[in-house]
Amino acid sequence: MTRQYFGTDGIRGTVGQPPITPDFVLKLAHAVGRVLKRTEEHPTVLIGKDTRISGYMLESALESGFNSAGVDVVLLGPVPTPAVAYLTRAQRASLGVVISASHNPFPDNGIKFFNAQGSKLPDEWELAVEEALKESPVWVDSASLGKSRRLDDAAGRYIEFCKSTFPHDLTLKGLKIVVDGANGAAYQIAPTVFHELGADVIAIGCTPDGLNINKDVGATHPQALLAAVKAHGADLGVALDGDADRLQLADRTGRLFNGDELLYIIANERLRRLESKGMARSAEFAGVVGTLMTNMAVELALQSRGFEFVRAKVGDRYVLEELTKRGWLLGGEGSGHLLTLDRHTTGDGLVSALQVLAASVRHGCELAQLLDGIELFPQTLLNVRLRPGQDWKNHAALAAEIVAVEKALGSDGRVLVRPSGTEPLLRLMVEARDAHTAQRMAQRLADTLTSV
Numbered sequence: 001m002t003r004q005y006f007g008t009d010g011i012r013g014t015v016g017q018p019p020i021t022p023d024f025v026l027k028l029a030h031a032v033g034r035v036l037k038r039t040e041e042h043p044t045v046l047i048g049k050d051t052r053i054s055g056y057m058l059e060s061a062l063e064s065g066f067n068s069a070g071v072d073v074v075l076l077g078p079v080p081t082p083a084v085a086y087l088t089r090a091q092r093a094s095l096g097v098v099i100s101a102s103h104n105p106f107p108d109n110g111i112k113f114f115n116a117q118g119s120k121l122p123d124e125w126e127l128a129v130e131e132a133l134k135e136s137p138v139w140v141d142s143a144s145l146g147k148s149r150r151l152d153d154a155a156g157r158y159i160e161f162c163k164s165t166f167p168h169d170l171t172l173k174g175l176k177i178v179v180d181g182a183n184g185a186a187y188q189i190a191p192t193v194f195h196e197l198g199a200d201v202i203a204i205g206c207t208p209d210g211l212n213i214n215k216d217v218g219a220t221h222p223q224a225l226l227a228a229v230k231a232h233g234a235d236l237g238v239a240l241d242g243d244a245d246r247l248q249l250a251d252r253t254g255r256l257f258n259g260d261e262l263l264y265i266i267a268n269e270r271l272r273r274l275e276s277k278g279m280a281r282s283a284e285f286a287g288v289v290g291t292l293m294t295n296m297a298v299e300l301a302l303q304s305r306g307f308e309f310v311r312a313k314v315g316d317r318y319v320l321e322e323l324t325k326r327g328w329l330l331g332g333e334g335s336g337h338l339l340t341l342d343r344h345t346t347g348d349g350l351v352s353a354l355q356v357l358a359a360s361v362r363h364g365c366e367l368a369q370l371l372d373g374i375e376l377f378p379q380t381l382l383n384v385r386l387r388p389g390q391d392w393k394n395h396a397a398l399a400a401e402i403v404a405v406e407k408a409l410g411s412d413g414r415v416l417v418r419p420s421g422t423e424p425l426l427r428l429m430v431e432a433r434d435a436h437t438a439q440r441m442a443q444r445l446a447d448t449l450t451s452v
Helices: 022-036 054-068 081-090 123-133 154-164 189-196 223-232 259-276 296-304 316-326 349-363 396-412 435-450
Strands: 011-014 044-049 072-078 095-099 108-114 148-150 176-180 200-204 236-240 247-251 287-291 308-312 330-332 338-340 379-385 413-419 425-432
Touching (some): 022 095, 072 154, 081 095, 081 108, 081 349, 154 189, 176 223, 236 349, 287 296, 287 316, 316 330, 338 349, 379 435, 396 413, 396 435
Parallel strands (some): 044 072
Antiparallel strands (some): 095 108, 413 425
């Protein structure tokens, strides 16, 4: 069955346009509540949000919808998405709900869910909710209505959790760190975490007004981070996105480190810790999951350290599915969504940053040194507009050219061809050891499609 409302990460859209309207969100919460009550007599859900002005409206709608189905609600206020995942598990709640559109601009918003273990829910659960949405509401009687309360110090509890993932024998004292909260959910939490671990913190993007989330700051706009690192003579910069589940790091020279590089640093450090203790590599650390877009240089570097490497579809949801299937712990995307399942059940920008900084502090070296001279392969991505009715999957000339290009690249590159999910475009990506080769080979593929 095809999902009508749920995408790869919950339900998302422009506020005031279906489905992100208060009437739909109330119905959604009521439907979710009815699904929960099929297996639990009196469920409790936690609701957290980012700093968008629309969060107030959607929070009220969710609260009413859940209460009307006989579900208790615990309001967390503005906290990162991974904080909701953690607190759902810690509070033994039935479900965690996040009001956020992540790195999107403020006119957008969305709803996403975590199960009682703090993990994303499967397609089957989302389909069950969509089926419940088709049914008429069944309002419980007054005596059975759910109740609502606020969780005292939700932010403080999550701060302590984040700090607990940093080695107790290490400190960030002596480091000056710029922390960019993207004017989002971590605007108070992120600076506090790094400060309490000993760092001298310069906070930017930590003055939300409901309209400026992700605006020219955060992980999707790293220029602000780089400028602040330079202006303050900082050692490092940490940029999160609006709901703080992805990050980018920068060093004192102004070099940015993407998710692929950070994933390698974390995986290699886990292995180094085992080796330093004379311990064998466990099955959980046998491999690492990336995506179709993970840079080949990182894949080769991980393999050189004995890790099996597997590519999932783009999206942290699919990375998590692959990790769960294989029983592995580490995976991520170049965008900065990183999964360290030995530390948290979901992607967490703050926790991931702390894992990288722990490696840097422990070995007394810069981030670039932790990459052992790895240089990312240049990638050329071309978008080719398809003609009406053009069948690229059965395009014989394109298939033959892909084989020819892959043969020419050998082990020094790769080809990725995938359609756009929203436009009549074919995305052609070629990765090679030098930019000229990548560009030339990508153009060869594009010319095959556009030639008459």
